[in-house]
Amino acid sequence: MATEIRVPTLGESVTEATIAQWFKKPGEAINADEPIVELETDKVTVEVPAPASGTLEEILVKEGDTVEVGALLGQISEGAGSAKPAPAKKSDGAGKAEKPAEPKKAAAAETVDVVVPSAGESVTEAEVGEWMVKAGDAVKADDTLVELETDKAAQEIPAPQAGTVVEVLKNTGDTVQPGDILCRIAVGAGAAAAKPAAPAEAPAAKASSMPPAPSASKMMAESGISGDQVSGSGKRGQVLKEDVIAALAAGTAAKQAEAPAAKAPRAPSAPADGEREERVRMTKLRQTIARRLKDAQNTAAMLTTYNEVDMGPVMELRKQYKDLFEKKHGVKLGFMGFFTKAVCHALKEIPAVNAEIDGTDIIYKNYCHIGVAVGTEKGLVVPVVRDADEMSIAEIEKKIAEFGRKARDGKLGIDEMQGGTFTISNGGVYGSLMSSPILNAPQSGILGMHKIQERPMVVDGQIVARPMMYLALSYDHRIVDGKEAVTFLVRVKESLEDIQRLVLDL
Structure with missing residues (x-):
């Protein structure tokens, strides 16, 4: 009974391979899992193990031939006594003959x-x-x-x-x-065994004692390069097909590097514009940001209303309690906690700003999932503080700090950026004094925070310098009326200027 040796599956994109070398000759004994033939593909070199023990009866494909996946390579005859034993060694003098060493089995990966x-x-x-x-x-x-x-x-x-x-x-x-x-x-x-040896660091490889693989030898002959120009990465330094391809690519790159100097035109008065440009592929995230923002402009009837808030009360409260707050809660007291709570209060009073349009229906959200826009090196992401209306300022600050760390490390999960009902964007951290934020569809409102700047204000008939911030609310006019938008922004302003309202939940 004979066992067939066939080309194994080498991956979805690999359909053929080249016979690099046979490790056995017809008539030689083979053990199961022992490497019997080496195959080369355009991606990797693999060894095919023997499917059974026995004797290599026949080789049907010679070295250098290209075969498809599943092709028959040879046959192994099985059965007791089919494998030819190695000749016994001479007696050691005590009348006992030494046993021939058994070949080691190659571990299959x-x-x-x-x-x-x-x-x-x-x-x-x-x-x-x-x-x-x-x-x-x-x-x-x-x-x-x-x-x-x-x-x-x-x-x-x-x-x-x-x-x-x-x-x-x-x-x-x-x-x-x-x-x-x-x-x-x-x-x-x-x-x-699956890992090819690291290529030699020297520019030109030393001639290997192993002859090049058949496919490599053929390519070298066609390309006119010698063995000392190629670094062998195969077993025992054998030159493989991919080594020749790498050597040819390196030679082409070197020629291209020299070409500009050899064919340099007369010195122009100024470099061509193309030489001063850099083309960089947009990331998937950046492409989506661009598409979603433009879709929001095209779909919603977007309008922006503005107001300003005196940040003095919040700043004074923060200055007075920031050390105690950080010591107790383990997080710094910033401005986002106050703004998030103020927004939640305003959303409860003006539910249209917390709603969204679905076809001909309006979906009112009886919860506040507040998205907090965070800028990263790869673009803008908006993690969502869920049920912010039920959280304390300390809990909100902890969550936002956690999102900030994850955003910087690229560890934000998809579920952490879904389901928001309203968004807060703080352009003030970059120095923005005034802007009109774009809606984060399908939400109907987004609040833009800006830089805190001292400006002359009239307080009790006196002109005094106060730390002021411009606020901008962009909203979908299809669902939010102007009166509702203005009232919403006024409620946010009132909560921040009368900070006790947040503490007493008024």
Whole structure:
């Protein structure tokens, strides 16, 4: 009975391979799982283990041939006595013959697929960002492999197990969906075998004692490069197909670097505009921000009303209790806690600002989920403080501080940025004195905070300098009337200028 040796599945995007070398000849004994043939693909070199013990009966495909996945490579004859034993060594003098050493079995590496995780009901796709690893890299469990960008946040994908990255299936910029395979990791005892040796650091590799792989030899002959121009990364320094490709790419890059100097035109009076420009791909998050903001302008009947607030009472209260507050609650006392509470009070009185339009219906929200806009290096994100109306100022400050840390580290979850009913944006931290914020659809209102600046104000008939802040409320005029918008902003102003109202819940 014969056992077939076939080309294994090498990945979704790999359909063929080249026979690099056979480790056995017809008639030689084989043990199960012992490497029998080496295959080269355009991504990685793999060893095919023997599916059973026996004798290699026949080789059907010679070295250098290209075969498809599933193709028959050879056959192994099984059964007792089918494997030819190695000849016994001479007696040791005591009448006992030494036993021939048994060949070691190669440990098979288990392959684990790293897939795109589900990121929430409203997130159906993501864009592959920066890869932290490449094929051949060894990784530890939980090491970051790649960053995925969705329309809401960036998400780091960790390694599920320790091992070696054997294949990267998606490139930076590719659009992927939950369940798509990003890369494959070889784990287990055989993982080390899947990792190609690190290329030599010297510019020109020393000639290897191993002959180049057939596919590499053919490509070298066609390209006119010699063996001393290629660094071998295969076993025992063997030159593989990908080594030749890398050498050709390096040569092309060097020529391109020299070309401008050789073909430089006469010195122009000024460099071309194109040479002073930089083209950078927009992140998925930035693309979504642009689309959503423009959609909000096109859909809503957006209008903005303005007012100003004397921040003196809040600043005095904060100055008086900030040390005690931080000591008791473990978080600094800022302005966002006061503004969030003031907004919640105003939303209770003017529920239209806390509502949204769904077709021909208006959905009134009997809760206050306040989104707090946070600027990051990758764009604006809006985590949501849920049920802020039921929280104390200390609880709100703790939650906002937590969101700030997560936003800076790129750790905000999708669920933490969904479901907001109203948004607060603080442009004052960047020095903005006045602006008109854009609605965060499908919400009907957003409050813009601005820089605190001392201005001359008339107080009790006297002109005095007061720390003033302009407030801006942008609202959807389809659902919020002008009177309601102005009243809402006045209520926020009154709460902040008469701080006892917040403390007494008035």
